[in-house]
Amino acid sequence: MKTRLNCPCGEHIRGTDEDDLIEKTRAHLAEKHPDHDYTRDEILFIAY
Template identity: 70%
Template sequence: MKTKLNCPCGEYIQGENEDDLVEKTQAHLAADHPGMEYGRDEILFIAR
């Protein structure tokens, strides 16, 4: 299960599970990178 992700902007995102990680990553993108949208599969591909 992948629960960690380092955004290229330097933000470290950690979720309790994959669903939580996807939610937190999408919220980060919406807040800090408007116009950049990634789906679940794309987020989990770059997560660790």
């Protein structure tokens, strides 16, 4: 299960599980990178 992601902007995102990580990543993207839209699979591909 992947629960961490490092955004290229330097933000480190950590979730309690994959669903939480996706939710937190999408919130970060909406706030900091509104022109970027990634699917669940794309987010998990760069997560670890």
